[in-house]
Amino acid sequence: MDKKRGAEIEVKNLTVGYSGKIVLENLNFQVATGEIFCILGGSGCGKSTLLKHIIGLYEPIAGDILIQGDSIVQADEQHRREIMRRFGVTYQGGALFSSMSVAENVALPLEEYTRLTPKEIAATVEEKLRLVDLAGFGDYMPAELSGGMAKRAGLARALALNPKLLFFDEPSAGLDPITSAELDRLLMRLRDRFGATIVVVTHELDSVFTIADRIIMLDKQTKSIVANGPPALLRDTSPNEKVRAFLTRDGLKAAGTGGRA
Amino acid sequence: MEQQLQAISRRFRPLLQDGTRPLEFIGRVAAELPALFRNGMRQRDLRYYLDLCGVQALPIVVLICLLMGMVMAVNGQIQFSKLGQEIFVADAVGLIVLKELGPLMVAMVMTGWAGSAFAAEVGTMKLDEQISALETMGIRPESFLVFPKLAAMLISMPILTIFGDAAGILGGMIIGVTSMKIPPVAYWTRTLEALDITTFVLGAAKSIPFALLITFAGCYCGFNAANNSQGVGRGATKAVVCSIFLIVVADVFITVLYSFIGY
Ligand SMILES: Nc1ncnc2c1ncn2[C@@H]1O[C@H](COP(=O)(O)OP(=O)(O)OP(=O)(O)O)[C@@H](O)[C@H]1O
Numbered sequence: 003m004d005k006k007r008g009a010e011i012e013v014k015n016l017t018v019g020y021s022g023k024i025v026l027e028n029l030n031f032q033v034a035t036g037e038i039f040c041i042l043g044g045s046g047c048g049k050s051t052l053l054k055h056i057i058g059l060y061e062p063i064a065g066d067i068l069i070q071g072d073s074i075v076q077a078d079e080q081h082r083r084e085i086m087r088r089f090g091v092t093y094q095g096g097a098l099f100s101s102m103s104v105a106e107n108v109a110l111p112l113e114e115y116t117r118l119t120p121k122e123i124a125a126t127v128e129e130k131l132r133l134v135d136l137a138g139f140g141d142y143m144p145a146e147l148s149g150g151m152a153k154r155a156g157l158a159r160a161l162a163l164n165p166k167l168l169f170f171d172e173p174s175a176g177l178d179p180i181t182s183a184e185l186d187r188l189l190m191r192l193r194d195r196f197g198a199t200i201v202v203v204t205h206e207l208d209s210v211f212t213i214a215d216r217i218i219m220l221d222k223q224t225k226s227i228v229a230n231g232p233p234a235l236l237r238d239t240s241p242n243e244k245v246r247a248f249l250t251r252d253g254l255k256a257a258g259t260g261g262r263a
Numbered sequence: 264m265e266q267q268l269q270a271i272s273r274r275f276r277p278l279l280q281d282g283t284r285p286l287e288f289i290g291r292v293a294a295e296l297p298a299l300f301r302n303g304m305r306q307r308d309l310r311y312y313l314d315l316c317g318v319q320a321l322p323i324v325v326l327i328c329l330l331m332g333m334v335m336a337v338n339g340q341i342q343f344s345k346l347g348q349e350i351f352v353a354d355a356v357g358l359i360v361l362k363e364l365g366p367l368m369v370a371m372v373m374t375g376w377a378g379s380a381f382a383a384e385v386g387t388m389k390l391d392e393q394i395s396a397l398e399t400m401g402i403r404p405e406s407f408l409v410f411p412k413l414a415a416m417l418i419s420m421p422i423l424t425i426f427g428d429a430a431g432i433l434g435g436m437i438i439g440v441t442s443m444k445i446p447p448v449a450y451w452t453r454t455l456e457a458l459d460i461t462t463f464v465l466g467a468a469k470s471i472p473f474a475l476l477i478t479f480a481g482c483y484c485g486f487n488a489a490n491n492s493q494g495v496g497r498g499a500t501k502a503v504v505c506s507i508f509l510i511v512v513a514d515v516f517i518t519v520l521y522s523f524i525g526y
């Protein structure tokens with residue numbers, strides 16, 4: 003398979019949907035290595051759907067998705083799992099395993115995929131928890147964490163194997179502005195310090211303008227991408243009125259993008 | 264014509280899938296067996312389920328089997344006293360407990376105790392995206408979640424059945440001694456004469472297929488629960504109903520099988 007330099011993710015002619023009902027049609031875009039890439043759009047336009055297809059949870063109706071040059075669509079199950087191991091995913095509610103403590107959650111991928119000794123694993127877990135400001139919370143059970151803490155713990159688990167590629171579904175939904183700003187800083191730190199590529203589904207415009215290098219905007223009516231580029235540039239110069247309205251929060255209803263959730 | 268055929272196939276495909284999907288599920292779990300033997304399983308999970316399915320279930324299993332033994336003895340007393348042969352209550356209770364009632368009651372209790380818990384647990388994990396999280400970690404959720412439960416059930420069900428058998432016989436003995444005034448030694452000797460080790464082993468062996476059925480029904484219903492809280496509740500109910508049904512069907516088959524070898 004040809005490895006295109008600079009493209010961490012390549013989406014080609016992708017059509018996704020549920021049991022024959024098409025949600026998004028014929029998408030084409032790339033995510034470059036080392037950038038923070040945001041997926042925007044009105045509620046129900048298919049952002050989560052797109053993300054779940056990119057990470058290989060669902061099979062697309064048509065098209066192809068290349069992760070670091072390997073097709074996650076055509077891969078057999080063994081190979082798909084191998085591709086999945088290269089990236090980390092943080093789920094909306096954290097998706098921590100409720101029967102394990104926070105530390106055990108973070109340790110799980112290390113136990114499964116590395117030959118580290120228990121001591122080294124404990125050290126790595128400690129380091130990851132410190133990274134997300136949860137040092138000292140290793141012994142807590144997921145039920146004892148607040149929503150924001152659970153999300154950050156989920157991030158620590160996603161970071162356990164030092165993936166170069168990270169996916170987020172609405173990282174800041176339900177977080178207070180301060181925690182959400184901290185999360186933004188953390189994402190930028192991951193990009194700048196570790197060269198991580200980060201794909202984020204989000205509604206928060208503040209956060210988009212702070213962190214995103216590039217965005218795509220999805221549209222429910224046309225089932226396609228209506229904008230692709232740096233957020234500030236799109237806000238100021240996009241020929242599409244809907245896009246400008248969305249990015250400036252003006253007249254969302256009037257422009258018919260469906261409003262924000 | 265083609266349209267009609269398609270309509271028919273659309274109508275029956277879900278029915279067919281109801282039949283094939285559980286098999287597919289079992290296949291997906293079984294395919295991971297080699298990896299299980301290579302890597303072992305998480306000891307912590309195994310210990311948790313051993314505690315849940317074994318230690319914690321023991322008191323209720325013993326209590327129910329004891330009471331069932333007593334109930335049978337009382338009924339037996341009514342019948343056998345007509346013949347003046349009350350000592351045969353010991354035979355009746357011993358045989359019924361070892362052959363049917365012990366394994367079956369344990370399976371029923373464990374269906375409610377463990378099967379429903381498995382379904383609710385897996386269903387909630389699915390709802391919570393924990394299953395998706397496992398998958399994107401490259402871990403197969405089916406085997407990761409099923410093996411510890413299955414191992415714990417396969418270990419604890421036979422042991423629970425032994426305890427259940429003993430409790431059932433003890434229950435019969437309590438009635439025999441108190442209500443029928445049979446000396447304990449006489450009741451015990453009679454019980455030993457009526458029973459043999461094969462009867463006991465064949466009865467207890469049933470708990471192995473029962474354990475498999477309860478675990479698979481529970482996990483399968485959890486994995487296929489609808490993605491909402493009502494779905495999780497219905498999944499747990501379904502797990503209980505399915506596994507009771509499957510246990511009874513399996514018991515019929517096993518009884519026929521045993522009858523071929525003369526038991
Ligand atoms: N599991 C599913 N089965 C069938 N249809 C679904 C499923 N999940 C989502 N959909 C449909 O797909 C469309 C897109 O949903 P999706 O969750 O991707 O939207 P979204 O852009 O993430 O919205 P939000 O911003 O509110 O999270 C919706 O019309 C929804 O009804």
Ligand SMILES: [Mg+2]
Pocket residue numbers: 049050051
């Ligand atoms: Mg969404």
